[in-house]
Amino acid sequence: MIELDASDKPKVLIIDDERDQVELLCLQLEDEYLPIPAYTGKEAIELVKAELPDLILLDLMLPESDGYEICSILKSDPGSRFIPIIIISGFFEKPNKIKATQCGADDFIHKPIDRFELKTRIKSLIRIKKNYEALQESENRYKQLFNNSPAVTLLADPLSYRIVDANNPACAYYGYTYDEMTAKKITDIDSFSLERNREVSQQVFSEKKGHFYSCLLYTSDAADEEDSV
Known part of the structure; x- marks a missing residue:
């Protein structure tokens, strides 16, 4: 496997108040991604603006604010609305999925987290994001040539x-x-x-x-x- 420099790795922001869970996810992802830990909703929002991650893993149970609220805030911000968000939770009944979808979540994954499933979903969503960005860049180039x-x-x-x-x-x-x-x-x-x-x-x-x-x-x-x- 080709080793990637940290600067070449896609950034994954991990938002969870359980430090052991965050450390485990960081270890599971660090070979292909650059994991960025966040333990509160406020810290997460600040890191999104500073780091512009390629994907966000968001636990529903957070101190001060829950994952639904954080997801809504990020998806309503033009600077972060196209960053894919995977909601992580130990309980995913139908009402939870509906509410998460309404807040703008792109995918869901259950605890305990399967490493292979997690990496597959992350890779898929980041690929979609990169394709969208390439399309936007192409459209912007066309518009610039057209207008100029x-x-x-x-x-x-x-x-x-x-x-x-x-x-x-x-x-x-x-x-x-x-x-x-x-x-x-x-x-x-x-x-x-x-x-x-x-x-x-x-x-x-x-x-x-x-x-x-x-x-x-x-x-x-x-x-x-x-x-x-």
Whole structure:
């Protein structure tokens, strides 16, 4: 097995007032993760802000505040709402699971904790979180390229021709705000032919082969030069 540096290991915040339980979990996880102990809800909230863990293991029974309250606080904070939380408890009746889910918990695990099950669930949730972060990064890069392009560029739905996105040069060129632009259809601002796009859309939908996502991208490099792609 490849040894990971501490800086490369995903951070797992362990919140439990039972020190023996926290120490055991730290030992079980330290080969693949960087465990961070917390023994109270207040300490946990401070550590989440300071460390930004990749996942949280949260015991329901805590001094001063219970796990439900801590889970709700973390999931309502924009800075921590996408951090996966696994609730740990010795009693998990249906009402407990419903309440934990309503508070934003992502998974549950029963005490006594099975090491293999715990690691499997942690790995799965961290993978989902990393995939989400990669998707967000990709979308942010697209948005940056889209907005920074000097070409007048609009993104429209191929069926309704409703404008779903417009970059800054497009808004400046047509003289509308972003909200005004995305409330319009392509046909409201330009009279170029959309017959070819309509034909392609109808052909693909009629064949019903697999999944299909379509968009109409309209660009213009200058006021007197209009092209549709």
